[in-house]
Amino acid sequence: MKKINFSLVALSAAALFAMNSCKPKNAGNAVNAGAAEKAYVAPGRYDEFYNFVSGGFSGQVSVYGLPSGRLLRVIPVFSNDPQSGYGYSEETKPMLNTSHGSIPWDDQHHLALSQTNGEIDGRWIFANANNTPRVARIDLKTFNTAEILELPNSAGNHSSPFITENTEYVVAGTRFSVPPDNANGDVPINSYKQNFQGTISFIKVDKEHGGMDIAFQLNCPPVDFDLSHAGKGKSHGWFFFSCYNTEQANTLLEVNASQRDKDFIMAVNWKKAEEYLKAGKGKKIPAKYVHNVYDEATQTAKSETKNEVTVLDVKELKDICYFIPCPKSPHGCDVDPTGEYIVGSGKLAALIPVFSFDKIQAAIAKKDYIGDYNGIPVIKYESALYGEVQKPGLGPLHTEFDGKGNAITSFFVSSEIVKWNIKDLKVIDRQPTFYSVGHLCIPGGDTKKPNAKYVIAYNKITKDRYLPTGPELNQSAQLYDISGDKMQLILDFPTIGEPHYAQAVSADLIKNNSVKFFKIDENKNPYVTKGEGASKVVREGNKVHVYMTAIRSHFVPDNIEGIKVGDEVYFHVTNLEQDWDIPHGFGVKGAPNAELLIMPGETRTLKWTADKVGIIPIYCTDFCSALHQEMQGYVRVSPAGSNVPLLFSTGKNMPKTDSAQKK
Amino acid sequence: MKNKLKPINRLLILICSLGLIAVLFTPIWRIELDAPQYPEGLSLSIHANGLKGNVDIVNGLNHYIGMQTLHNENFIEFTILPYIIGFFIALLILIAIVNKRKFLNIGFILFVLFGIIAMVDFWKWEYDYGHNLSSDAPIKVPGMAYQPPLIGFKQLLNFGAYSIPDIGGWIFIGVGTLLMLCVFTEFKKAKQKL
Numbered sequence: 001m002k003k004i005n006f007s008l009v010a011l012s013a014a015a016l017f018a019m020n021s022c023k024p025k026n027a028g029n030a031v032n033a034g035a036a037e038k039a040y041v042a043p044g045r046y047d048e049f050y051n052f053v054s055g056g057f058s059g060q061v062s063v064y065g066l067p068s069g070r071l072l073r074v075i076p077v078f079s080n081d082p083q084s085g086y087g088y089s090e091e092t093k094p095m096l097n098t099s100h101g102s103i104p105w106d107d108q109h110h111l112a113l114s115q116t117n118g119e120i121d122g123r124w125i126f127a128n129a130n131n132t133p134r135v136a137r138i139d140l141k142t143f144n145t146a147e148i149l150e151l152p153n154s155a156g157n158h159s160s161p162f163i164t165e166n167t168e169y170v171v172a173g174t175r176f177s178v179p180p181d182n183a184n185g186d187v188p189i190n191s192y193k194q195n196f197q198g199t200i201s202f203i204k205v206d207k208e209h210g211g212m213d214i215a216f217q218l219n220c221p222p223v224d225f226d227l228s229h230a231g232k233g234k235s236h237g238w239f240f241f242s243c244y245n246t247e248q249a250n251t252l253l254e255v256n257a258s259q260r261d262k263d264f265i266m267a268v269n270w271k272k273a274e275e276y277l278k279a280g281k282g283k284k285i286p287a288k289y290v291h292n293v294y295d296e297a298t299q300t301a302k303s304e305t306k307n308e309v310t311v312l313d314v315k316e317l318k319d320i321c322y323f324i325p326c327p328k329s330p331h332g333c334d335v336d337p338t339g340e341y342i343v344g345s346g347k348l349a350a351l352i353p354v355f356s357f358d359k360i361q362a363a364i365a366k367k368d369y370i371g372d373y374n375g376i377p378v379i380k381y382e383s384a385l386y387g388e389v390q391k392p393g394l395g396p397l398h399t400e401f402d403g404k405g406n407a408i409t410s411f412f413v414s415s416e417i418v419k420w421n422i423k424d425l426k427v428i429d430r431q432p433t434f435y436s437v438g439h440l441c442i443p444g445g446d447t448k449k450p451n452a453k454y455v456i457a458y459n460k461i462t463k464d465r466y467l468p469t470g471p472e473l474n475q476s477a478q479l480y481d482i483s484g485d486k487m488q489l490i491l492d493f494p495t496i497g498e499p500h501y502a503q504a505v506s507a508d509l510i511k512n513n514s515v516k517f518f519k520i521d522e523n524k525n526p527y528v529t530k531g532e533g534a535s536k537v538v539r540e541g542n543k544v545h546v547y548m549t550a551i552r553s554h555f556v557p558d559n560i561e562g563i564k565v566g567d568e569v570y571f572h573v574t575n576l577e578q579d580w581d582i583p584h585g586f587g588v589k590g591a592p593n594a595e596l597l598i599m600p601g602e603t604r605t606l607k608w609t610a611d612k613v614g615i616i617p618i619y620c621t622d623f624c625s626a627l628h629q630e631m632q633g634y635v636r637v638s639p640a641g642s643n644v645p646l647l648f649s650t651g652k653n654m655p656k657t658d659s660a661q662k663k
Numbered sequence: 664m665k666n667k668l669k670p671i672n673r674l675l676i677l678i679c680s681l682g683l684i685a686v687l688f689t690p691i692w693r694i695e696l697d698a699p700q701y702p703e704g705l706s707l708s709i710h711a712n713g714l715k716g717n718v719d720i721v722n723g724l725n726h727y728i729g730m731q732t733l734h735n736e737n738f739i740e741f742t743i744l745p746y747i748i749g750f751f752i753a754l755l756i757l758i759a760i761v762n763k764r765k766f767l768n769i770g771f772i773l774f775v776l777f778g779i780i781a782m783v784d785f786w787k788w789e790y791d792y793g794h795n796l797s798s799d800a801p802i803k804v805p806g807m808a809y810q811p812p813l814i815g816f817k818q819l820l821n822f823g824a825y826s827i828p829d830i831g832g833w834i835f836i837g838v839g840t841l842l843m844l845c846v847f848t849e850f851k852k853a854k855q856k857l
Contacts, residue, residue, distance in 0.1 A: 552723060579720045580703070626727065627801055 031489055038481050039491035041068040046511070049443050051456065051504040052111050052125050053477075058497025059106045061127055061138065066443075066454060066504060067479055069493030077136050077145045078106035078129045082594035086145075089596055090570065090605035091525070092294070094303035098132050098150050099288045107131045110161060110227075110501040114210070118165035118232045118337075118448030122509030124210050126161035126170050133157030135172055135203060137210050139296075142515050146294050149212045152287035152309055153180045153199040159228040159241050159333075163205075165448065169270065170212065171230075172201040173241050177222035182286045192250040196222035200241065202270060211293070216277050218268065219313045220321065221374030222248055224257070225266075227332055227398075232448050233339035235357040237271040240342050242326065242333035246373065258348060262325035262381065264373070265333055265344050267360060273312055273320050281317055282310040297524040299602055315375035322364060323373050325381040326353060332398035336407065337448050341386060341422055343407060345396035352396050352409060354425065356386035389425045393418050397438060398501075400445030402452035402482060408445075410437040410457060417457055417480070419487060431487045433478055435461040442482070443504035451506055455480050455487065458499040466494055475499055516580040518601030525603035527572035532556040537648040544569045546648070550584040550598065551576040552625040555618070558633025559653040562646035565639055567610045571596075571618075574603040584631070585621025595621050610637045666764045669852065672845040673759045676767070679838045680755035683748055686838075687711050691831035692785070694811055696721070698821045707733075708829055711744045728809055728820070729800025730792055740784065747777065764849050771842045778839060786813050 041047050047065025050072070055061055059079030063072045080087025080096060087096045087104060096102050106129035114124045124146070127136045133154035139146040151157055156175030163170050177196040179185045187195045198220040203212050224245040231238035246263045249256030276282065287309040294301040314321040328346035335342050342355040362368075363383040370380050395413030402408065406428065408419045415436045419429040439458045443451040457480070462473040474494035480487040520530060529535050529547040535556045538545045544567050549556045555573075563569060575584045577600035586596040588608050596604040610616070620631035638644040647653070668676075690708035693716075697704040705717040713735040722732040735741050751774060758766045793810025804820070811817065811824045818824075828836065 577723070579723070630801075 035488065035490040038488075039067045039069065039479060041065065041070070046507060048507060049451075049454070049504045050507055050510055051441070051502060052113070053458070053495055053502040054111050054127065054500045055108045055496055056475075056498025056500055057107050059108050059129070060497065061108065061111065061125070062496045062499075063143070064493070064495075065507075066456070067481075067491060069477070069479060069491050071496070073143060074496060075138055075143050075145065077127050077138065078108055078134065078148075080104045080594075083597065085594050085596040085604060085606070088594035088606070090607055091300045091603075094301040095145060095148055095292045095294060097290050097292055097303040098134070099152075099290055099305070100132065103132055105131075106134065108497070108500075109158060111503045112161050112163045112170065113503045113505055114167045114205075115163060115165055115447060116167070118236075120444055120447055120503075120505045120509060121167075122505060122513070124167075125503065126163060128157050128160035128172065130156055130158055130175070133160075133172060133174065135161045135170055135212065137205075137212060139210070140510050141513050142296075144294065146210065146296075147212055148292040149203060149214070150289040150291070151199075151201050151214070152289040153197070153217060153311075154178075154201065156224075159200075159225045161203075162228045162230055162239075164230045164239070164270075165232045165236050167205050167207075169215065169230075170203040170205055171228055171239060171241075172203065173225035173228055174199045175224050175226065177224070180219075180285070181288065189250050192222055193248050196248075196250075198222050198225055198243075200225065200268070202273070212291075214309055216273060216282055216310045216312050218273065218320065219311055219315075220266070221315075221376065223264070224253075226330065229333055229335045229342075229446060231335055231339050231357065232337070235335065235339035235342075237269065238357070239268040239270055240333050240335065241266045241268065242330040242344060244329035244331075244347075258329060262327050263329055263346075264323040264378070265326045265330060265342065265355070266376075267322045267324060269320055269322075273317075276312055276317050276320070277310065282312050284308050285311050297522065299518075299523065299525045299604075321376050322360070323376050323378040324355060324360065324384045325370075325378065326355075327351065332396070332409075334399040334401070334407075334446065336401050336422055337403050337450060339448075343399045343409070345399060345409065347395055347397065347412070349396065350391065350394065352389040352392050352399075352420075353381075354386045354389065354422065355384045359386065360384045387425045389420050389427065392420060392427055393430065398440055400440055400442040400455065401450055402442060402445070403450035404452065408440060408442065408455050408482070408487075410440045412436050412438065412460070417455065417487065419482070429486050431480060431489060433457040433459055434465055434476060434492065435459055435463060439499070439501045441502040441504055443506065445504075453481070453483055454504075455482050456502065456504070458495065458502060460498075462494070465492060517578060517582075518599060520574075520576060520578055520601045523574070523601055523603060525572075525574075527570075527605060528603045529572065529574045531576070532650075535648075537562075537646055539646055542567050544646075546571045548573045549576050550574070550586070550620065550631075552582065553620070553627035553631040554650055555620070555631065555633050556650040557648035558618075558650045560633070560648045561636040561638075562644050563610050563635055563637050564642055564644075565610050565613060565637060567637075569608045569610060569635075571606045571608065572603055573598055573606070575600050577601070582624055583622050584624055587619055587621045588635075589617050597622060610635075613637055613639050668759075668762050668764060668767060668845075668849060672767075672849060673762060675841050675845055676755050676759045679841050680752045680759070682834045682838045682841075683752045683755065686831040686834050687745060687748055689831035689834065690715065690829035691835065693827055693829040695825040695827075696822050697825075698823070700821075711741070711748055711831070713738075713741045727800065727802045729797030729803070730809060731795065731797075733792075738788075751777070764853065767842075767849060768846060771846050774839060774842060778835070782813065789813065 049066040051064040051066045053062045061075045076086035086092045112126045113120045125138045133151040137147040154174040155178045157172050158175035159173030161170045177198040179195050200218040202215045204215040223243040226242045228241040244263045245257035292303045326344040328348040330344040331347045332345040363379045368383040369377045393411035393414040397410045399407050399409045420427045437457040441456045457478045459476045462476045465476045479491040536547045573586045575598040591608045598604045616635040618633045692709040694707045707716045793808045809819050812826045816825045
């Protein structure tokens with residue numbers, strides 16, 4: 001008996017040991033030889049692609065070069081940025097204004113590069129703010145935020161800022177249905193079904209200048225609108241939105257919004273909506289929202305409050321919206337380059353449904369409906385379906401396209417990206433991600449013409465990928481070469497905030513238009529100082545305007561006297577440089593806001609209230625030249641009511657003893 | 664009869680006058696500067712009527728070493744140079760019309776003299792700018808002068824300066840060479856006749 005026991009123990013130990021060696025190889029082994037060469041961009045050489053990456057809860061947009069993964073810039077958009085003075089300088093403060101007042105932060109999820117004929121044109125990139133619903137437009141000549149438009153009747157602007165193939169519209173769909181702004185919002189939360197509403201905004205974009213304006217809003221049933229993409233080619237004129245919580249739950253959504261086997265993809269015929277709008281079927285309703293525009297000529301932002309929005313009710317106005325059942329709380333809603341296939345990704349599904357635009361059209365023509373949902377027809381699932389990708393992975397989230405007939409889908413739960421063929425719906429390749437990928441991006445991967453050299457996975461969990469930095473870690477992104485049949489991991493790089501969607505584009509479309517500096521002759525800032533001779537200090541009551549210049553390596557004036565406690569001092573600093581990459585910074589001791597970072601030819605204003613008697617140093621914060629450390633000055637603050645005269649100069653305010661000695 | 668010019672030479676002289684017209688509208692001389700922080704390079708180009716190129720940027724940098732700033736108004740040359748070139752254009756046309764060897768020889772000598780005087784003047788300015796430095800200069804290197812080279816390359820602190828003729832300058836040299844050729848062939852022809 002004892003012997004048998006011993007051999008049993010030995011056997012199981014051996015079995016356990018054998019199992020241990022069966023354990024899959026770890027992540028380090030997933031990198032093949034030759035990866036470094038593919039991701040290597042030699043010092044001084046340019047990357048092939050720009051990668052614009054949403055900043056998530058940082059509120060900003062970061063720009064990387066691919067394939068190197070080098071961080072090129074972080075563009076301040078929805079959060080203030082003390083290092084550039086964005087949101088702090090008088091010129092940029094209005095950009096962050098909302099109907100709730102100034103907000104220093106937002107949650108930036110998705111990006112869309114402007115398109116012409118379904119291809120990226122490199123002019124602008126649009127960004128959404130998820131928390132306080134807004135859409136921003138960034139000018140890709142300057143990489144500056146040019147415009148921010150707030151959205152009324154919305155909450156959780158998530159299915160945004162997806163765009164149509166000629167940038168006719170940028171959309172904004174509300175994730176949190178809420179009572180409309182002009183209704184009485186003081187209602188029980190559990191009256192969701194009666195009092196709440198889902199709103200989708202169509203923002204018109206000026207063809208030449210990019211200016212945004214809400215063309216109309218669609219009043220939709222209360223659900224959670226999640227993601228969207230515009231039709232293209234044959235499906236141009238349509239928009240597709242995924243939605244979950246068709247259970248219309250208002251609490252514990254984790255459970256209560258996961259009850260139905262199928263939620264919906266909502267197909268929107270926006271050309272039809274335009275017809276209704278033209279026919280005067282839109283209702284103008286009161287709504288308070290702001291529109292902030294940065295004027296490049298005056299280098300100053302203006303915030304304008306709007307009081308009205310045009311609304312179309314999709315229950316009353318037939319043939320605008322249709323629901324298509326889609327399994328298990330769909331997230332990604334992606335349209336292939338031909339515009340025929342619409343891929344819905346049910347977060348909790350074990351398959352990927354692919355819908356056919358032609359079949360949807362045929363079903364609508366035949367009224368092949370299984371009923372209606374809150375007054376909107378629901379198309380029969382099988383009638384709209386092209387087919388299902390079976391066993392692709394667990395937790396599909398988003399799909400991008402390679403333009404060669406294949407799709408690549410990200411899987412959060414099984415932590416992988418999976419390449420499959422759109423026609424035969426067969427899986428071709430799968431590669432692990434590190435860890436739990438959210439969005440993914442192929443350059444032009446949501447346009448008519450993908451440039452499918454790489455796919456980038458933006459992950460939600462980082463853990464052991466980099467040297468540990470305490471509990472808080474940056475997110476990780478992985479770059480895969482997809483030029484061959486097999487996807488090959490070639491680079492892993494940390495990102496800023498929490499990246500969600502991203503866009504990538506060939507550098508050629510952008511780099512040659514990049515502005516090097518602003519022409520001082522074209523500076524129409526009302527507080528510009530064009531030349532040191534024009535610098536001055538002007539007192540208007542307790543407001544003091546300092547018209548100051550900065551050039552290597554001095555400010556004019558750099559000695560200012562006659563400021564009194566309580567004075568509101570406006571430093572209008574003009575950078576007189578007309579040379580590439582010579583910004584000057586401007587810091588004031590004790591200023592409770594931020595610094596200014598002034599590009600060549602630009603004027604920026606820092607407001608500072610003199611709070612106590614004494615000498616306040618000012619200096620240039622951006623190492624501009626060999627004598628940067630000498631680029632400094634003083635402001636003398638005297639008591640309120642003092643008789644110290646207003647004096648300002650550079651290089652003249654010498655000690656009395658020195659002047660006497662010279663005589 | 665023996666003083667008459669060969670028809671081909673008269674044509675060449677007319678071509679030379681056309682060349683000088685081109686000189687009025689093209690850069691004559693160029694100074695290229697590069698430094699570690701200016702990988703894209705800076706350039707100053709000298710035209711008959713003034714300085715062009717990155718004058719403002721160079722002026723911004725000059726103050727560190729106490730060099731005077733460059734302003735077209737300070738150069739009388741840029742006012743008179745177009746007239747001098749105009750004079751040579753007229754003179755060459757006149758030589759072609761008058762059709763006398765003696766005229767050609769005088770014209771050539773004047774042209775060469777002008778070339779020499781112009782280069783001496785250029786050198787003098789370079790010397791003045793390179794040596795006549797402000798005593799308040801933030802950067803003072805004992806024994807260092809910043810005179811750019813008349814022609815060729817010279818390292819001045821972190822800047823490499825490269826001075827060469829530009830299109831107009833090359834045309835000018837071409838005109839001189841062609842005129843010399845005319846003078847020479849006319850000289851040979853005259854010798855044969857003797």
